[in-house]
Amino acid sequence: MGDATNGRWTRPTGPVGRTERARRALDLDALAVGDRFRLFNFTQRDDYVVYLWALRAMDRLRAVHRVRVDTDDVAAALAELALLHDDVPDPGASLRDRLDSLAADRIIHRLEDASRAGSLARYRNRQSVYQFSELGYRAFLAVEDVLAARVQDANLSRLVFSDILDDLRSLASANRAGDEEQVYRRLSRLDQVMEDMVRRSAHFHVTLGEIVTSTEASPELFLRYKNALLTHMSDFMAELDRYLPRLDRAVRDVEATGVATLLTRAATADDRPFLGGAERVEDWRRRWRTLRAWFTAAPDAESGAADLRRATRSAVSGVIALLRQLTEARRGGVNRVSELRHLAEWTFNTPDEAAAHALMAAAFNVGSARHLGGAHDDAEQISSRATWWEAPGIEVALTQFRTGRQAGPGLPQPVRADTRMRADLRRRQVAARAAERAAADSLANGGAHDRVLDEAETRVLLALLTRALEARTVVSGRLRSGAGTEGTVVMRLVPDPKGSAVRTPHGVLHLPGFSLRLVTRAGGVDA
Structure with a gap:
């Protein structure tokens, strides 16, 4: 809702309480800020x-x-x-x-x-x-x-002004009658309605700014909704102009019944247990000042509603100017799209690659880097706050200085052949492959379900499952089938509404929506 201090209006920059929350956020030290930023670690x-x-x-x-x-x-x-x-x-x-x-x-x-x-x-x-x-x-x-968040949800709540006027009139009547609970209800409702109105208006103007700055890429979308957008903002301004004098009078009528008594009654009916009586009164006083600043102008500042009206009128002018610009660009045939197409055509027709690079560099004002940089051998000796001018120099390779490329590692050294080690590695590879083949045969003969697999069978099963998932097919957004091969064994993923489970030495592997079928190349065994 913004804030009003000493009768001055602070322009709202977001939802209700944004100024107050910003002030509280500034009171946090770096340790508290870093501790709260940890809450978003899961998103990274x-x-x-x-x-x-x-x-x-x-x-x-x-x-x-x-x-x-x-x-x-x-x-x-x-x-x-x-x-x-x-x-x-x-x-x-x-x-x-x-x-x-x-x-x-x-x-x-x-x-x-x-x-x-x-x-x-x-x-x-x-x-x-x-x-x-x-x-x-x-x-x-x-x-x-x-x-x-969706762009389509942005709108200005023009129908809310009648509700605010009714609540102000009911608030004045409740304060005259001495009804504490009714005073609290009306003030709470006004606070919520104002929060929703300011949030909607801030969201709308931010979204409108994004639409205006992105219309060069999609002018058709802007031209399609221009009439609805202008009508929406015009209706909002007309409703605001009609209700603003009434709201000003309603706020002054409430003040005539006694603001101090009003705030005391609202604080008495407020049942927040973690705030004392004086704190509740001060909180409601801040809210009332903010509400008053929205609809009643101060001697040296205009009201928040008038500020919102001026911002909306400026947005209408910007939309009309952009509409005129798009219309003239379409009529003349010269816009950003046509310019980029002509540039692409000129680049394509250049005689050689060097000329194409020169043309693109001139068009986009792109130049080559004229400096070199690197890390010091002992980075801890250099302060992170030192500028390039104050920091000591480092040695740069001659190749990097002349060509801008990093120096290569040099010619590769000859590889030393170790016949005995290669033979030992070959024997171990043959033994491992034989063990895998035996595990695959055992898995194909015994199946994957209704028993506990050993370590070797589990490794083969996981390898087959990985290949089957990589070769899976998706139809209409759903997984239909997949197959993986390991030597003489083929695994197929068969859709099954009940799903399946495979017991391994480390636990149970659940396969929701699928069952496994192991088939050898010479024949088939269902598992």
């Missing part, structure tokens, strides 16, 4: 999608008041999400490690709950439960808000 990992869906599963459980969950609960929630979304990954046996990594980043808390152990063996093992931390849940919601 290679498998960030798995972490995101694990947090979504915990949020799904949190919505049904299951605050503390274990790995089985998260896995069950992921399975439920997989029924609704096709892109839910399978974390497998590494789910506990992923949750522990999130706990190390402090986005969730890890606690020990021995009451979940049903046997002595499970009691001896670690019985961890996880729950969102307060800051971690805010970080997760921030990531979800960024992922859910």
Whole structure:
């Protein structure tokens, strides 16, 4: 909503409370900032999608008041999400490690709950439960808000002014009647409505700026929606001009009933347990000043609504100017697209490659680098704050100085032949290959299911499974089939709604949606 201090209006730069939150953020030291930035570490990992869906599963459980969950609960929630979304990954046996990594980043808390152990063996093992931390849940919601943002959602809420006027009139009546709860309700509703209005307006103007700056690449999209865009902004300005005098009078009517009494009654009905009475009064006083600054002009500054009206009028002028520019460019036939096409044609018709490079360098003002740089042998002796002028020089190779290329390692040294070592390596390779072939035959004869595979069979199975997954085919966004070959054994992935499982010495490998069929080249054995 912005802020009003000593009767002056601070122009809003984002959603309600942005100025206050910015002030609080500036009070944090570098250690606290770095500690909170750790909450977003999961977005920088290679498998960030798995972490995101694990947090979504915990949020799904949190919505049904299951605050503390274990790995089985998260896995069950992921399975439920997989029924609704096709892109839910399978974390497998590494789910506990992923949750522990999130706990190390402090986005969730890890606690020990021995009451979940049903046997002595499970009691001896670690019985961890996880729950969102307060800051971690805010970080997760921030990531979800960024992922859910859509340009199509940007709009100006012109219908909100009638609701604000009704709430101001009801607030004045409640303050005259001495109804504390009604005063609190109306002030809270005004705060929420103003937050939504400012958030929408800020989102709309930011989105409009992006559209205006990106129309050179897609003028057809802009011309398609220009009429709806201009009508939307014109209607908003007309509604704002119609309601602004009424809102000014309504704010002054509320002030006539006594602002101090109003704020005291709102603070009395406020049931926030972590704020004292004086703090609640001061908080509501700040909100009322901000609300007043939105609709009532100060002696030396205009109101926030007038500022918003001026920004919207300026945006309309910018859209009309851009529309005129696009129309003239289409009429004259010269725009950025035509210029780039002519440049491409000139470059293609140049006599040689050097002339093409010279033309492109002149067109885009690109020049070759005229300096060389490198790292000092002992970088710790050089301060990171030292400028290039103050830092000591380093030795540069003559090849790099003359040609700009790094010096090569020189001619390769002759390879020393060791016949005995090569023969030993060959024997070990033959033995390993024979063991793999025997394991493959055993796997083909005994099948992959309904038994526990040994180490050699597990390695062969994983190699076949990797090749089958690499050769899989996708039809209409779903995996249909795949096959992998290892010597005389062929593995096929057969779609199966029940799925399958393979028991290995290290655990159970689950294959949801598929079963394995092992076939030899001479015949077939189903597994």
